[in-house]
Structure formats: C-alpha cells, structure tokens
Amino acid sequence: xxxxxxxxxxxxxxxxxxxxxxxxxxxxxxxxxxxxxxxxxxxxxxxxxxxxxxxxxxxxxxxxxxxxxxxxxxxxxxxxxxxxxxxxxxxxxxxxxxxxxxxxxxxxxxxxxxxxxxxxxxxxxxxxxxxxxxxxxxxxxxxxxxxxxxxxxxxxxxxxxxxxxxxxxxxxxxxxxxxxxxxxxxxxxxxxxxxxxxxxxxxxxxxxxxxxxxxxxxxxxxxxxxxxxxxxxxxxxxxxxxxxxxxxxxxxxxxxxxxxxxxxxxxxxxxxxxxxxxxxxxxxxxxxxxxxxxxxx
Numbered sequence: 001x002x003x004x005x006x007x008x009x010x011x012x013x014x015x016x017x018x019x020x021x022x023x024x025x026x027x028x029x030x031x032x033x034x035x036x037x038x039x040x041x042x043x044x045x046x047x048x049x050x051x052x053x054x055x056x057x058x059x060x061x062x063x064x065x066x067x068x069x070x071x072x073x074x075x076x077x078x079x080x081x082x083x084x085x086x087x088x089x090x091x092x093x094x095x096x097x098x099x100x101x102x103x104x105x106x107x108x109x110x111x112x113x114x115x116x117x118x119x120x121x122x123x124x125x126x127x128x129x130x131x132x133x134x135x136x137x138x139x140x141x142x143x144x145x146x147x148x149x150x151x152x153x154x155x156x157x158x159x160x161x162x163x164x165x166x167x168x169x170x171x172x173x174x175x176x177x178x179x180x181x182x183x184x185x186x187x188x189x190x191x192x193x194x195x196x197x198x199x200x201x202x203x204x205x206x207x208x209x210x211x212x213x214x215x216x217x218x219x220x221x222x223x224x225x226x227x228x229x230x231x232x233x234x235x236x237x238x239x240x241x242x243x244x245x246x247x248x249x250x251x252x253x254x255x256x257x258x259x260x261x262x263x264x265x266x267x268x269x270x271x272x273x274x275x276x277x278x279x280x281x282x283x284x285x286x287x288x289x290x291x292x293x294x295x296x297x
Contacts, residue, residue, distance in 0.1 A: 013092075013093035013094060014095075015092075015093060015094030015095045016031075017030060017031045017097065017119075017177075018089070018094030018095070019094075019117075019162075019163060019170070019173050019177065020161040020162050020163050020170075020173070021159055021161050021170075022086075022089040022090050022093075022094055022117070023086065023089075023116075023117050023159060024117055024162075024170050024173045024174065024177075025097070025098075025114075025117050025118060025119040025173065025174060025177045025178050026089065026094065026096075026097035026117075026119045026177060027097075027119070027176065027177040028066065028097050028099065028119035028120045028177065028178070028179050028203065029176065029177055029178065029179040029203050031043055031065065031097070032179065032203050032247050032267055032268060035247060035267035035268070036247045036267055039262050039267070041267075042262055042266070042267050042268070042269060043065035043066055043267060043269070044064060044065055044268075044269055044270075044271050045064045045066035045067055045096075045099070045268065045269070045270050045271070046059050046062075046067050046270060046271070046272045046273070046274065047067075047068045047070065047251060047270040047272065047273040047274065048067050048069045048070065048074070048084070048274050049070045049073065049273065049274060049275050050074070050274045050275060050278075051074055051075045051076045051077070051080050052080070052084075053080060053083040053084045053086075053087045055274060056069075056083075056084040056087040056088060056091070057087045057091045059274065060087055060088050060089075060090075060092040060096050061091055061092070063092045063093075063095045063096055064092075064096055065095075065096065065097070065268075066096060066097045066098070066099050066120075066268065067088050067096055067097075067098055067099070068099045068100075068101065068122070068270055069081070069084055069085065069088075069099070069100045069101070069113075069118075070101045071100060071101060071102050071103065071106075071109050071113070072101045072102065072103050072104075072124050073101075076109075078108060078109070078112050081100075081109065081112050081113060081116065082112055082115070082116040083116075084098075084116075085098040085100065085113060085116035085117050085118055086116055086117065089117055097119035097120070098113075098116075098117065098118045098119055098120075099118070099119065099120040099121075099122065099181070099249075099268075100113040100118045100120070100121055100122065101121075101122035101124055101183070102122070102124075103124070104123065104124050104125055107138065110135075110138055110139070111138075111148070111150075114139060114147065114174070114178070115150045115152070115153050118178070119177060119178060119179070120178065120179045120181055120203065120204075121135065121139055121178070121179075121180055121181065122181045122182075122183055122206060122249075123135050123180060123181065123182045123183060124183045124185065124208070125183065125186060125189070125208075125211070126182035126183055126184060126185075126189055126196060127186055127188045127189045127192060128188075128189075128192050128195065128196065129192065129195040129196050129198065129199050131182075132180060132182055132196055132199045132201070132202060133199065136199070136201045139178060139180060139201075140174070140175050140178070140201070141171040141174055141175055142171075144175050144201070147174075149169060149171075154169060154170070156168075164176070179201070179202075179203025179204065180199075180201050180202055180203060181202070181203060181204045181205065181206050181249050182196050182202060182205060182206070183206040183207070183208050184205065184206070184207050184208065184212070184237055185207070185208035185211035185212050185215065186211070186212060186215040186216075187212070187215055187216050189212075190233050190236055190237065193205075193236060193237060194240055194243070194244075196240075197240045197241065197243070197244035197246050198244055202244075202246055203247075204241075204246055204247045204248060204249040204267070204268060205237065205240065205241050205246050205247075205248055205249065206248070206249040206250060207233075207234060207237045207248075207250065209226075209230060209234070212230065212233055213227070213230055216229060216230075216233070218230055238264050238265055241265045242265055247265060247266070247267035247268065248261075248264065248265045248266040248267065248268075249266070249267075249269075250268075250269060250270070251269065251270035251271075251273070252269050252270070252271055255271065258271075
C-alpha cells in the first residue's frame, strides 16, 4: 500500500451525520428519522456511566452510532463531561454522537453538555409537555428557544464552519441537529404521554421501567415476566410513539431482544453498559480461571 493517507480513501471515515466541525453536534435528529423510515438503519450504541474520558475514548474507538452518557446517575463533573463528549466525536472521527441524560433541574450540566457538542438530551422523569417546552427554551438558540451563546466555543475564521448557509455562529447546526428525548418514569408521565409526544422538538421517547414500578407501587423484583400494570404502561408508551411518529430509545439487555424491540418501534438501542460489561468481563475470566485450576493434577 505504502501511499499517503489522502491516496487511501478506504481509510477515510464516512461520518454521515457529523457537523462541519467535530466540536458541534452531529445530526441525531436526522439519524432517528432515517431509522424511523427504515428499521435496517436502527441506531446502536453504548451506555456510559464510568466518569472517565479515557473510557469514553475506548468506547468511541469502536464507532457505535451513539454513546449515551448518563450524568443523572454517573459521577461526571463539568470538566469530565465536556471532555467525554468531545472524545465521543473526535475518537470516532465524527461517526458517533453523544446522547446525554442530565439531572432534571441542573442547568449547568445541560449547558455543559450542549456547549461540548451533545446531539441529544434525555429529560429524566418527564411528566408533561410543559416540562419539555422548558427544555426547548434552554436547549435551542433563537428563534426556537433562548439558549445563551458561548464565546468559548467559537473563533471567527477558525471554528465557524457550518454545513448551512448564513450560519457563522452555528446556531442552525445546533437547532437542526439536536433533539430532545423525554424519559417517562412515573404514572403521571404515562398519563400525559400524548401531550409529551406531540411536542415538535421531541425526537424520541424513552421509558424507565424500574422508576415507573416504584412510582406505581408495583413490587420490585428481577423477573422475565413483567407485571400486568407494567405491561399496560409499556404498551401505552409504544402506542404514543407510533401515533405521533416518534421512535423509541432504550436498551437491549441481551442481543436476542433486538428484533422484538425494533418491531415495537425502537430505533436507538443501547447494546452494552460500560460498568456491567466490565464486571462481566472480569467475572467470566475469574470463573474460568478457577475452573481450570481445579483441573490441574
């Protein structure tokens, strides 16, 4: 081969949804829409709770479609979150997009995620369309919202490239690319699913089964058989997504779940959790080592 990089196009990353510059969000809104129209384009990603950009880089190097960074329950401080989101895009060469779940009332986490280049924001414990509209106000630049412009992410002539005309500050990149994902986790949220799903800026819906069970007073237990009340809530959730043409966002605990999830309307599916994957990796290695040790005469 012995040729310069530019003469080996097979090495060039084809990042379909990236922005003009990797510091700006990829177009998760369009990616979801294409997956909605064609299930074969369903997005697959990884869930990231270990607060380490080093771990982010390792995950991003595998080039999933997205990495879901959980700031609500993961211990990400502001600098770690910013660096992790940048690592998602740079270490995948723009192929991977960052989806961030922020604590519901944490404006600092939200602004950090957006300014670092997050492509989607998950709204936890969402219970009304009014709550979604409050996030619209904070997540989008005018005319859609009232998001504040950061002078620290922009340098004229250096970091002002955009895919869109007349967009020197990349307001269009953010407004066109970023989407909101309300997470339904309470009885009230399920009751208001129709109005939540009807908000235009909602790009997908997410369900939180454990928190829903706790809120609904359903006994918590690990089982392959879901309680009837939980099944009814999940069915209402999926029906709202179908009615309003909103894809569903969630996770597959085992790969065998994927065909069923796609049939239910899921178009963005996490197929691995960093903490669980790491624990299982070491547990399986230790178990195998102990078993082999018993075979030694």
